Amino acid sequence: MARLFTPYSLRGVTARNRVVISPMQTSQAHDGLASDWHLAHLTRFAMGGAGTVFVESTAVEARGRNNHGDLGLWQDEQVQPLARVAEAIRREGAVPAIQLGHTGRKASTQKWWRGNGALTEADAAQGEPPWLAVAPSALPVGPGWPTPQALGTAEVEDLVQAWGSAARRAREAGFQVLEIHGAHGYLIHQFLSPLANQRTDRFGQHRLRFALDVAEAVRQEWPEDRPLFWRVSLADVVDGGLEFDEMVDLLRSLKDRGVDVVDCSSGGGISSYPTQGKSVSNDLTFRAALAARLREASGLQVMGVGLVIDPRTAEGYLGAGQADLIGLGREALYNPNWPLHAEAALSVNRDYASWxxxxxxxxxxxxxxxxxxxxxxxxxxxx
Ligand SMILES: Cc1cc2nc3c(=O)[nH]c(=O)nc-3n(C[C@H](O)[C@H](O)[C@H](O)COP(=O)(O)O)c2cc1C
Known part of the structure; x- marks a missing residue:
């Protein structure tokens, strides 16, 4: 029996297999609301045989969107359209999952197909005005990028509550798995890194504080019987950034606060993890050894992701104990039936029984x- 196609149970939720559609931002929402586009796009992955299907990063407040097309759960009106999506995924046999996020100083950006730079007045003329991004400190992403506004201490506390409220809405929408986006140089990652967090209040003196408070606020609203994932940027190469040992400390503390799975991504430009002199690659082969270290050190389950194309490779990571779940991103966009084809390739099922x-x-x-x-x-x- 291929491990990839064994059921996976965590808390009160069982997925039919270990293939997870990784969260993928599509920039197709208006006012943060899900539409028929999201329904069709995400349900297709469930019909294609995935065990778990993640809705893309969904903003916990309007200022936290990366662009005008991001989904949101910052108000109650946004629950019902996402509930339709969750129900459709569930009806097609997959576990509906959602990632909550806040992009911090990376907010107010053009959609990819409009350049992916900072929004300008020219974008405003096309109906997509820029807004003031917020961040731990008034430090721009890089030269030429707008300077974000540093959050006041009370505002940070409000934001922690915003994560909790968004988790409550995700619960009401019927999602069974929730992931907190702590990677890619976004808000939580910004609080963790000395390169982006130069605050002097308690959220700066203890850079893990914000992440831990968010985990607690989310767990209070997220039912005991539903798993909680946390996405980290596992590999990065910047000098003076968040260190790997701090990441291990963070994950141990998150486990104590009810996080179950660490979802191992890469990049964001504000961490300095050991890469043995190699540049960061988003290939799972590159990440697997670090992910396995994190798994052992933290005791968390691991989701591995990154250029998984051949199902036998995925099977290898599971067999070697380097991952418990396998995330698919671009390969699923290319072929939403990947899990069904993988079943055949691994000889689990050659007569279309799961189609x-x-x-x-x-x-x-x-x-x-x-x-x-x-x-x-x-x-x-x-x-
Ligand atoms: C179109 C697209 C959108 C993405 N959006 C998100 C996102 O919303 N949240 C996130 O954590 N990662 C996002 N990612 C990263 C993917 O979840 C995944 O980790 C990455 O693409 C590596 O997997 P792959 O090589 O199978 O594509 C996105 C990737 C793509 C290609």
Missing amino acids: PQSYRMHLLRRAASADALRPSFSPGSAT
Whole structure:
């Protein structure tokens, strides 16, 4: 039995397999509201056989959006459209999951297809005005980027509550798994890193404080029987940034606060993890050894992600104990049926049994016809 296709249970939730569709921002929302576009896009991954499907990073407050197209859960009106999405994912057999995020000083950015730079007055003329980003300290992302406004201490406390309220809304929307976005140089990562957090209050004296308070606020609203994931940037190369040992301390403390899984991503430009002189790659092969260290040191379950294409590679990480779950990003955009094809490639299932019931008989007939027409075609093959 391929481990990738064994069920995965955590707290009160069981996924049919260990394939997770990683959160992927699509910039298709208006006023933070999910639409039919999100419904179709995300339900397709569930129909394609994934065990868990993540909704992209969803902002806990309007200022925390990366761009005008980001989803949000900062007000109650945003719950119902996301509840439709969660229900559709669940109906197609996958666990509905959502990532909550706040981009901090990386907010107020153009959509990718409009340049991905800071929003300007020219964007305002097209209906997408810039707004003032907030951050731990008034330090821009880099030269040429706008300077964010440093949050006051009371504002930071309000933001902790905003995370809790968004978690409550995610619960009301019916999501079964919640992930806190603590990676990629976004707000939580900014609080953790000495390169972005130069505060003198308690959120600066103890740089892990904000992250720990957010975890507590979220856990208070997130039911005991539903798993909580935390995304970290596992590898990074910047001098003077957050160190790997601090990350280990953080994850141990997060485990005490009810976090179950560390989702291992990379990058963001404000950490300095040991990369043995290599540059950071977003390939899971590169991350796997660090992820395994983190798994051992923290006792958390691990989700590995990064250029997973061949299901046998994914199987290898699970078998070697380097990951408990496998995240798919771009490969799922390319082929939303990847899990179904992977099942065939790993010989778990070669007769379309896991495909949507409405397709099965037709695919069997198609395979038989294709066999007759093209003897080299192998029914149920992964291509
Ligand atoms: C279009 C796109 C949008 C993404 N948006 C998010 C996001 O909202 N939150 C997040 O944590 N990572 C995001 N990521 C990163 C992915 O979740 C994933 O970790 C990364 O793409 C590596 O996996 P892959 O090599 O399988 O694509 C995004 C990636 C892509 C390609």
